[in-house]
Amino acid sequence: xxxxxxxxxxTTRNEIKNSTIYCLSGRFYAINFILLAFLALVFLWWSxxxxxxxxxxxxxxxxxxxxxxxxxxxxxxxINHRLLKDVIIAGAVLLLLRGLYQRNGRRIxxxxxxxMGPLVIGILKAHSAHSCPWDLAMFGGKAATFALLDAAPxxxxxxxxxxxxxxxxxxxxxxxxxxxxxxxxGRALLALCAGIALGLLMGYGQVMRGAHFFSHNLWAGWWVxxxxxxxxxxxxxxxxxxxxxxxxxxx
Numbered sequence: 001x002x003x004x005x006x007x008x009x010x011t012t013r014n015e016i017k018n019s020t021i022y023c024l025s026g027r028f029y030a031i032n033f034i035l036l037a038f039l040a041l042v043f044l045w046w047s048x049x050x051x052x053x054x055x056x057x058x059x060x061x062x063x064x065x066x067x068x069x070x071x072x073x074x075x076x077x078x079i080n081h082r083l084l085k086d087v088i089i090a091g092a093v094l095l096l097l098r099g100l101y102q103r104n105g106r107r108i109x110x111x112x113x114x115x116m117g118p119l120v121i122g123i124l125k126a127h128s129a130h131s132c133p134w135d136l137a138m139f140g141g142k143a144a145t146f147a148l149l150d151a152a153p154x155x156x157x158x159x160x161x162x163x164x165x166x167x168x169x170x171x172x173x174x175x176x177x178x179x180x181x182x183x184x185x186g187r188a189l190l191a192l193c194a195g196i197a198l199g200l201l202m203g204y205g206q207v208m209r210g211a212h213f214f215s216h217n218l219w220a221g222w223w224v225x226x227x228x229x230x231x232x233x234x235x236x237x238x239x240x241x242x243x244x245x246x247x248x249x250x251x
Contacts, residue, residue: 021105021239022182029233036226043222046215047148053213057133060208066140068133068210080205084198085169088114092172095179106179109235113175116231117224121168124223131157134210148215163223164216167203171195171224178232196221 046052062069070076092114099107129152135141136157143157152159174195181188203217 021109021236023236023240024181024233029229032225032229036222039218039222043215043218044148046218048150050145050147053215054138056214057139057207057210060210061133061139068139068208071134071209071211073209076205076209080202081166081209084202085166088169088172088198092175105239109232110175110179113178113228113231114172117172117175117227118165118168120223120227121163121165121220124163125160125165128162129156129159130162130216131159132161132211133213135161139210161212162216163220164203164206164212165220166206166211167199167217167220168224169199170202171199171221173198174225175228178228199224 060068060070092111095107095114096111099105099109099111130146130148131141131143133139135143136145137143138145141157142155144153144155146153146156148162172195174192176191176195177188179188180191199221200217203212203220204214206212207214207217
């Protein structure tokens with residue numbers, strides 16, 4: 001009774017509301033895994049078909065000069081490739097530092113989630129044999145293109161271009177969903193949509209430069225959300241299990 005009374009005071013309730021790492025429902029994860037499985041099939045078809053990727057990239061390719069005219073565009077490089085990425089990184093660092101200062105576990109976790117998605121993408125890119133469009137023979141380079149899951153040809157080029165690394169910085173903003181859910185679901189869903197839009201926007205800027213195929217960015221968003229969701233699920237389960245064990249032990 002004493003513990004129950006303590007947990008139900010207004011002061012304690014606000015403290016829990018602001019800082020506790022909560023557990024999402026099994027229904028939430030089931031819906032998301034079904035959606036990710038469906039999207040994986042769509043993206044796999046898109047990547048293996050290749051014609052859609054090539055058609056989109058050809059819109060920004062000059063066949064007369066065999067180059068992507070916007071490859072070295074100052075504004076695409078400065079604003080899309082550098083400034084937006086730097087702003088997102090700075091925001092994530094500030095969120096993490098604020099969480100550490102306030103000893104707010106949820107803010108700390110979300111700040112770390114910002115970096116986890118791009119980290120996973122970086123690892124996948126490092127082991128990828130797929131080269132960027134500007135390196136491919138059809139776009140003025142020397143490398144051969146091949147469909148996702150096919151064996152890499154001998155002349156596959158420098159590789160390390162799948163999934164889209166730059167787009168992952170924009171998709172990382174989806175981590176804010178976990179900061180505001182469940183107290184502010186509207187804001188959480190808005191943050192999720194903003195992260196998706198930002199990732200697609202930043203990724204398409206790279207498509208215009210010839211740095212990526214569009215499907216590279218779709219897969220980047222897929223991997224970022226999957227990694228953020230799995231890490232949040234694991235950490236929240238462990239934290240709440242530990243908290244429950246301590247509470248049961250103190251009663």
